[in-house]
Amino acid sequence: MKYTTTRDRDLSAAKILVYGASGIGKTTSLQTLPPDKTIILLTERGAAPLRNHDFTVWVVENWDDVQDAYRQFRSPAAIE
Numbered sequence: 730m731k732y733t734t735t736r737d738r739d740l741s742a743a744k745i746l747v748y749g750a751s752g753i754g755k756t757t758s759l760q761t762l763p764p765d766k767t768i769i770l771l772t773e774r775g776a777a778p779l780r781n782h783d784f785t786v787w788v789v790e791n792w793d794d795v796q797d798a799y800r801q802f803r804s805p806a807a808i809e
Contacts, residue, residue: 744802759784770798
């Protein structure tokens with residue numbers, strides 16, 4: 730596994746997992762990200778704070794969806 734920092738000039742994209750207890754502001758925090766460069770994997774209900782934004786959302790309902798998302802992110806086109 731490669732470890733880096735956000736100060737790394739070669740860091741052109743980031744894949745971030747936002748995890749935490751219900752109601753602490755995970756979804757609201759996503760509003761600070763640029764919608765045109767952000768894909769949200771939605772694994773639970775509660776995306777209402779994003780309702781008036783134009784994010785791409787992939788709804789993850791089962792393990793096959795997780796594997797499909799992984800394959801999509803592994804493709805070179807995913808970091809463009």
